[in-house]
Amino acid sequence: MKSLVIKDLHANIGEREIIKGLSLEIECGKIHAIMGPNGSGKSTLSKVIAGHPDYTVTSGEVLMDGENILGMAPDERARKGIFLAFQYPMEVPGVTIANFLRAAVSARLPEGEELEATEYYQRLYEKMDLLEMDRSFTARSVNEGFSGGEKKRCEILQMAMLEPKYAILDETDSGLDIDALRIVSHGVNVLRSPDRGMLLITHYQRLLDYIVPDVIHVMVAGKIVMSGPKELALELESKGYDWLTEEEPAPAV
Amino acid sequence: MSDTKAELNLDRSVGDFSYPEHHAFDAGYGLTPDTINYIADVKGEPDWIREFRLKALDVFLSKPLPTHWATKDLETLEFEKIRYYLAHGQRPTRSWEEVPEDMKQTFERLGIPEQERKFLAGVEAQFDSEAVYSNIQKAIGEQGVIFTGSTEALIKYPEIFRKWFGKVIPTGDNKFSALNSAVFSGGSFIYVPPGVKVKHPLQAYFRINAENFGQFERTLIIADEGSELMYMEGCTAPKFETATLHSAVVELVALKGAKIQYVTVQNWSSNVFNLVTKRGVAHEDAEIKWIDCNIGSRLTMKYPGVVLKGRKARGEVISIALASNGQHQDTGAKMIHAADETTSNIVSKSISAGTGRATYRGQVHIPKHLKGCKNNTECDALLINPDSRTDTYPAVTVRGTGNATQHEASVSQISAEQIFYMQQRGLTEGQAMSLSVNGFVNDLVRQFPMEYSVELKRLIDLEMEGSVG
Ligand SMILES: Nc1ncnc2c1ncn2[C@@H]1O[C@H](COP(=O)(O)OP(=O)(O)OP(=O)(O)O)[C@@H](O)[C@H]1O
Ligand SMILES: [Mg+2]
16 A cells, blocks of 8 residues: 555654654555654654755665655655645745746656646646635745745645645644634645645644544654544643653663 | 967866967967057057057056955966957857867757857857848937947047047056056947937847957947937857956946946856956936846956936946856946935845855945935845855945935855755755745846846856756
8 A cells, every 4th residue: 555654763863863763654545643742853753754964864764655765865755745844934035936836846747848837827826726825925935024824824835736645744733823724724635635645743633623634643752652543632632741651661771 | 460379278167178279360479569559550540549559558567456455366367478469250269079068058058049059169250140230230220329349430430439438437447447448359339319219229249249259348338318228248158268368348428318228147267357347427317227247257357337427317236246166256336426416226146156256345435515315235145055255345435414325235045944945845956056046136137138037047057056066
């Protein structure tokens, strides 16, 4: 079966280990959610999967449909179908959303093929409508001067345009107001497909009311400590994370 | 007359190459009164020009190199090893096989027509643009516009030429303006009669190719009262150059209510010293705008200026400089306010990649007795690699209480996080880099004529691809 498999992954920043033997399988067509305390390594995991050069994988594997992607450059992984909606999206001064996405879409075309401009804009407008984004955004520089919520919406617009196989959404809900949360969630639900796997990282059960996951994982200190059905989120919301770490057996020295 | 056969060694970024060249006429190496007399003889010039040249030679020899403020790299210029005059139509040639692969690829990517490629690459001595040029001349000639070479002009239109020649930039302005005054040849002369608005941009490219490339070009443009014109110089294609020293002088005169836009795009090979003096005088209510893009060369020193001589005159300099590995772009602007209510605007953006170095050097002068003058200066620098370098020397002297100036400068770097973000969307590191750089200059590129801005974008792509590992 098609899936994104993370096998016993260990990753460092400098000398410090952040991901400490994490395993996870995101099947095509499924939505997984990860919850976990601040600093537990959720964003680090997403960046390691995307190939951020600051992190070193010391052991383990990340297989996309059976192929190990750890040796690939970030852009190659992206073109193969990995997408990351960033917790903190970067500004790209002077580069308009229209031009940026046009370059990104073109980068996925087979050699020698050119993007058809009218079709491209048609599709872009369609996705913007889905996310209830004003057309004037196409002419604005990527994320420059965007509000927190606008940035998150723009990440999902990019996802909609790039149609990834596996998408990781890192706290896409934080910064969104109630209406925006509903709109963006709707956008994500439209992108739900048997050919696409998704990993949602969030702190709030509320998001999971809108985008209902198949499985929920709890990540603590660089590892998945518990997995369960969507109801687990409710339990976490009321109990917090402490009980999980207390239940953990003392690490063998 | 020497029939020289010499070996030239060119220091191009990709590999060294050398080849024999043939000249039917030239003035030989070095610079003496004999060289000057030779040039004046060959060109059949009137005595006043010969005198002008000889005087300029004295000034050139007596002036020190401006290394006290500029770069010591100037000291590597060997004036005695330079050839100051190659006769009409004589350009060294080489075979297409000898043209470096990267240059061929660049032509391909820029979509330069076959015929022009050969010319630009130095395979053919001339590019036949005679037809284009004469069409332009015919169209504007009907309006009484004169558009010709400077040599032709000084013989055919002595009254207008002599009145303005050397007045905006006196011989002794700097060592290189003196050099140009001594040995100039080539360059354009334009006169636009009162009230005439030239519809299409006048392109030097076609005219100059129709004669030959001047190493010491001299351009003089006069826009008479209420007239308007746009002049375009250079092209984005890399040009094969055997001469290491290029030193042009460009003088503009905008009479009452006239408007001149002077657009330059230059992409020199990395062995070239490009030391240019450009200045305009704007009379009452006149406007002079320099739009300047400098790419390539070993060292470019160029500070287009406007003397705001009449009330309400306006001056503007919009410039983009791209300094790649081993290159130094020392560019900027000069605004000399000399009348009330004059305004000037300077927007400069530079990009330094690899070991490239970009320097902004500005001079804005508003004396105390003037009223209602305004200047705005913005200079932004972008550094691509850790060893890239940028310096800013704005030098703004504004006196008096009735005048205002605004100055902003910024230095930025494309962050690794920004590149990662773009790579995550599927762009290669090179693509991410060139998109970012294009984003940085985007607002200025839009001010260039359409065909230039498209080429500029492609050129930046090419340069950036080369600057990432
Ligand atoms: N580039 C870095 N340099 C130093 N430390 C880092 C770096 N990136 C991550 N860390 C550290 O790794 C740990 C995990 O960070 P990470 O951002 O992955 O947490 P998170 O689970 O996403 O937290 P949050 O819920 O607050 O977003 C933190 O202690 C963080 O300080
Ligand atoms: Mg995080």
